[in-house]
Amino acid sequence: GQNIDQPTEMTATEGAIVQINCTYQTSGFNGLFWYQQHAGEAPTFLSYNVLDGLEEKGRFSSFLSRSKGYSYLLLKELQMKDSASYLCAVRDKGNTPLVFGKGTRLSVIA
């Protein structure tokens, strides 16, 4: 089976750094994706990791360790507009559909 775990909710302060963790157990692995979803909107793509290590894209970075079945999304210099749900998703092979975790609802407070 497939299992993807991430915290349900997190709260962080404007200007701070927050790390959202994701652990996964899947039958295969061909990439881990992070999406941002604001309330009432569709998910938007943030990052993709297929090899171990850190991928940096502006204020957002994503890390992957395939041997540990672990990823995190790092958000720096938090802004109020970063308040959203962050979804971790895994693709087990080829061009197959993504399997999503339950999402982490991040609240950024002043």
Added chain:
Amino acid sequence: SAVISQKPSRDICQRGTSLTIQCQVDSQVTMMFWYRQQPGQSLTLIATANQGSEATYESGFVIDKFPISRPNLTFSTLTVSNMSPEDSSIYLCSASGTVTGYTFGSGTRLTVV
């Protein structure tokens, strides 16, 4: 990455009726998928829409309830049949055209009364 136009954006339907949701992609894509997202929850895969053949359904979802069409590489429809209030949800289509690019439509918010 591909851009998907999904419609309708929302609808309120009577129980027992059916609603067809359409997704049009602005370029040819290899794979299209349909997800359901219930309030406050994450995305659950309904099925993979296969071009020219029957869709591949996930456990718990059946063709009679959620018939899917994919007549070409840019278009797909999902029908929610014989609706009940439990079908109230957001329905999202997704397309995969590149190694990294899984794009989503804007979603259809369905309320069944």
